Amino acid sequence: MNKLRLVFEKTGRAKYISHLDLMRTFQRAFQRAGVPIRHTEGFNPHAHISIALPLPVGTESVCEILDFESPAELDGGIVQVLNAALPEGISIRELSENMRKTGEIAWIKCELRLIYDGGVPEGAAERINSLFKSQSVIISKKSKKGRTDFDIIPCIKSLDASQNGTGEIVISAVAAAQNPSLNPMLISDAIAKYLPELAPNHASCLRLRLLDKEFEPF
Amino acid sequence: MHPVLERILPKVQKPSRYTGGEYGEVIKNKNEVELRFALCFPDTYEIGMSNLGVRILYGVLNKIDGIWCERVFAPWGDMEEELRRNGLPLFALESGDELKEFDIIGFSLGYEMAYTNVLNMLELAGIPLRASERGGGWPLIVAGGTCTFNPEPLADFIDVFLLGEGEDLLPELCTLARSMRGAEKEALLKAAAGLEGAYVPSLYDVEYNGDGTVKAIVARGGAPQVVTKRIVQDFENSYYPEDTIIPSTEIVHDRTVLELFRGCIRGCRFCQAGYVYRPVRSRSAKRLTEQGIEALKRSGYQEIGLSSLSTSDYRELKELCDMLLGWCEPKSIGLSLPSLRADNFSMEIMERVQKVRKSGLTIAPEAGSQRLRDVINKNLSEEEILNACRTAFEGGRNSMKLYFMLGLPTETDEDVLAIAELAFKIVRLWKEAAVNRSGGVRITLSTACFVPKPMTPFQWEAQVTAEEYERRVVLLREAMRSKAITYNWHDAETSVIEGVLARGDRRLGRVLEEVQRSGGRLESWSEYFSIERWKDAFEKLNVDHGFYSSRERGKDEVLPWSHLSAGVTPGYLWSEREAAMRGEVTPDCRTKCAGCGANFLYKGGSCDE
Numbered sequence: 053m054n055k056l057r058l059v060f061e062k063t064g065r066a067k068y069i070s071h072l073d074l075m076r077t078f079q080r081a082f083q084r085a086g087v088p089i090r091h092t093e094g095f096n097p098h099a100h101i102s103i104a105l106p107l108p109v110g111t112e113s114v115c116e117i118l119d120f121e122s123p124a125e126l127d128g129g130i131v132q133v134l135n136a137a138l139p140e141g142i143s144i145r146e147l148s149e150n151m152r153k154t155g156e157i158a159w160i161k162c163e164l165r166l167i168y169d170g171g172v173p174e175g176a177a178e179r180i181n182s183l184f185k186s187q188s189v190i191i192s193k194k195s196k197k198g199r200t201d202f203d204i205i206p207c208i209k210s211l212d213a214s215q216n217g218t219g220e221i222v223i224s225a226v227a228a229a230q231n232p233s234l235n236p237m238l239i240s241d242a243i244a245k246y247l248p249e250l251a252p253n254h255a256s257c258l259r260l261r262l263l264d265k266e267f268e269p270f
Numbered sequence: 271m272h273p274v275l276e277r278i279l280p281k282v283q284k285p286s287r288y289t290g291g292e293y294g295e296v297i298k299n300k301n302e303v304e305l306r307f308a309l310c311f312p313d314t315y316e317i318g319m320s321n322l323g324v325r326i327l328y329g330v331l332n333k334i335d336g337i338w339c340e341r342v343f344a345p346w347g348d349m350e351e352e353l354r355r356n357g358l359p360l361f362a363l364e365s366g367d368e369l370k371e372f373d374i375i376g377f378s379l380g381y382e383m384a385y386t387n388v389l390n391m392l393e394l395a396g397i398p399l400r401a402s403e404r405g406g407g408w409p410l411i412v413a414g415g416t417c418t419f420n421p422e423p424l425a426d427f428i429d430v431f432l433l434g435e436g437e438d439l440l441p442e443l444c445t446l447a448r449s450m451r452g453a454e455k456e457a458l459l460k461a462a463a464g465l466e467g468a469y470v471p472s473l474y475d476v477e478y479n480g481d482g483t484v485k486a487i488v489a490r491g492g493a494p495q496v497v498t499k500r501i502v503q504d505f506e507n508s509y510y511p512e513d514t515i516i517p518s519t520e521i522v523h524d525r526t527v528l529e530l531f532r533g534c535i536r537g538c539r540f541c542q543a544g545y546v547y548r549p550v551r552s553r554s555a556k557r558l559t560e561q562g563i564e565a566l567k568r569s570g571y572q573e574i575g576l577s578s579l580s581t582s583d584y585r586e587l588k589e590l591c592d593m594l595l596g597w598c599e600p601k602s603i604g605l606s607l608p609s610l611r612a613d614n615f616s617m618e619i620m621e622r623v624q625k626v627r628k629s630g631l632t633i634a635p636e637a638g639s640q641r642l643r644d645v646i647n648k649n650l651s652e653e654e655i656l657n658a659c660r661t662a663f664e665g666g667r668n669s670m671k672l673y674f675m676l677g678l679p680t681e682t683d684e685d686v687l688a689i690a691e692l693a694f695k696i697v698r699l700w701k702e703a704a705v706n707r708s709g710g711v712r713i714t715l716s717t718a719c720f721v722p723k724p725m726t727p728f729q730w731e732a733q734v735t736a737e738e739y740e741r742r743v744v745l746l747r748e749a750m751r752s753k754a755i756t757y758n759w760h761d762a763e764t765s766v767i768e769g770v771l772a773r774g775d776r777r778l779g780r781v782l783e784e785v786q787r788s789g790g791r792l793e794s795w796s797e798y799f800s801i802e803r804w805k806d807a808f809e810k811l812n813v814d815h816g817f818y819s820s821r822e823r824g825k826d827e828v829l830p831w832s833h834l835s836a837g838v839t840p841g842y843l844w845s846e847r848e849a850a851m852r853g854e855v856t857p858d859c860r861t862k863c864a865g866c867g868a869n870f871l872y873k874g875g876s877c878d879e
């Protein structure tokens with residue numbers, strides 16, 4: 053079996069597809085495209101794929117990673133074939149040469165957009181930037197045992213908010229990828245908690261790049 | 271995507287069912303198409319996308335140049351709330367455009383409990399509910415599906431009902447609408463009434479007797495006195511959606527589905543589908559295999575299912591299974607069979623198809639005693655049932671599901687108790703036949719309340735009341751003699767409403783309106799159904815629901831659907847009713863034609879060949 057890695061994006065309408073549904077979608081896309089792929093054993097065999105760092109529903113990404121194994125020698129030609137078999141918004145960017153362990157992914161560079169229908173409040177970017185220079189920013193997070201308090205500061209390597217036009221704040225951040233990970237949307241929740249007058253009317257998030265623990269591209 | 275929708279979706283459950291964009295959806299340039307059709311399914315995405323009929327019509331319409339057919343489903347409660355709060359009208363998945371922008375809106379009516387959803391979806395779309403309040407500027411609202419064999423409760427809301435199979439009729443209606451663009455609505459409706467199978471309710475006047483029964487139904491403006499359903503004449507070659515939408519989220523039947531035949535040879539007297547889809551027309555195993563393989567290749571599905579009213583009756587079932595397995599097995603694609611009849615032949619096929627899966631088996635004897643099974647013409651003997659169980663147990667299965675109805679015509683307490691008796695015999699049989707006794711046996715027995723349906727031999731019968739059904743449930747429950755039997759009963763309240771709507775007349779339109787107005791929607795879901803809402807509406811509008819459900823009709827009563835025909839003659843239905851009362855069975859169509867009349871619809875062939 054050959055181990056292979058695809059880098060794909062999930063944008064637009066496809067951002068609402070859940071992780072589990074995305075797995076199913078890829079399994080079927082491999083079948084449709086006729087790309088040979090190792091199947092799981094057992095009762096209900098299906099194409100075996102693994103997608104690192106499940107993307108939260110509603111977040112877009114241009115740097116998702118999918119690993120699979122194939123009995124065949126495959127080349128970059130499968131990118132086109134697979135793309136023709138995928139739904140709108142899910143698109144393979146490349147067949148990656150990089151086979152580092154996904155456990156080495158430590159940080160994710162992402163971009164958060166905060167939308168203010170009535171225009172961005174005065175000084176919002178500065179106030180957000182200084183909030184995240186605090187010692188700790190505690191939010192309550194859903195966990196298996198109900199809600200727990202969670203300090204997000206250790207999970208944020210860098211954060212820079214700036215105003216974009218009249219109605220939008222763009223936050224560029226580097227957030228922890230795993231152990232524990234930080235869903236960047238929680239940054240927006242933290243703003244709403246600590247700076248209620250800066251709570252946006254709407255927020256969206258995009259994953260831009262995966263980084264290792266040295267902050268080098270993964 | 272609509273900017274408001276972007277803000278709503280993060281707040282609702284399973285947002286991807288509202289986005290469209292799935293693999294296989296059809297996108298056309300709306301400025302280049304001449305007619306826009308919104309195919310509405312009055313239930314959730316997961317249910318609607320599992321419906322083969324929806325996929326067939328979507329494909330048939332989109333194949334036509336100049337027509338763009340899109341899909342619309344009912345939003346779940348949380349989504350509906352967000353739509354209303356944000357003033358966002360109901361939209362079609364492909365374009366995201368609101369329904370008002372469409373030329374024709376077509377609803378698929380598969381079950382009565384979806385009626386309030388039809389109204390609710392129109393309201394969510396900002397479209398006046400009553401047909402009389404929609405002038406020429408509004409979309410034409412049409413509806414098809416099993417319920418159109420008595421669509422009277424919806425008569426005030428729908429412009430045109432399409433009776434029978436829609437593959438030919440729906441395109442004809444679209445062609446007509448294209449050619450009459452800009453014409454007065456009245457003129458379009460009159461022309462539509464000229465299409466075979468199209469029923470325009472506003473062209474029929476209904477008069478009532480003093481006792482509330484229908485006196486007469488009179489056609490106006492050249493509409494036919496009786497509207498007869500359409501059938502596909504050449505089923506072998508009719509359209510099958512090999513290319514279809516593959517949802518990005520899990521749906522109820524997430525697999526490729528083959529349609530073996532339409533209609534049913536059996537003639538079970540309680541079964542509406544068995545009468546309204548006559549006559550039987552099948553597809554060859556060769557064609558089905560080709561379609562199945564093609565559909566699997568194009569979809570990437572890992573499972574294929576067979577669908578038809580009584581799959582065991584498909585003549586080439588063994589050949590079909592062999593051919594499909596030959597292709598599927600090496601690729602680990604599963605073949606799933608619906609519940610088959612409990613005869614030997616079917617059991618053999620089950621065994622070979624489900625070699626690996628020793629899952630449970632489902633049998634639907636429908637009635638516990640032979641006498642009552644004869645009344646309903648369920649040609650299944652106790653011996654056959656027990657044989658099927660024996661084969662299953664000897665084959666290593668240790669669970670069994672049994673389906674029954676309570677409240678069938680002529681049912682006595684003895685018949686009810688016979689259900690418990692039969693279940694107990696099956697438990698005893700297991701003790702004899704089981705190969706592995708360590709885990710025990712599990713018999714799951716379910717009962718539902720029988721609802722008499724239009725266009726069946728039982729269309730004149732009284733439905734038992736909810737109280738009577740519940741009494742029989744208790745009787746049965748107390749007669750269960752083994753811990754191995756789990757008894758589940760469906761509630762009777764939904765059945766009462768289903769019964770009222772199934773055989774209702776136009777005067778129920780006001781009730782539907784009232785129920786929808788007071789929040790009725792998604793009522794096939796127990797979390798949304800409320801009997802109180804219906805009771806309040808009946809009371810407020812002074813409607814006696816028992817008049818519709820628990821009243822026996824006389825032979826000469828004008829039934830609210832007597833101007834509609836599924837091809838089976840009322841005389842035949844009455845003679846079947848009489849045979850039922852005498853406990854006489856009628857042989858199936860393959861053994862001997864009983865002369866039901868449906869063959870006259872089938873100009874291109876003869877029944878079941």
Ligand code: SF4
Pocket residue numbers: 548549550859860862863864865866867868869877
């Ligand atoms: S005409 Fe005869 S064979 Fe045909 S459906 Fe009716 S009873 Fe069956």
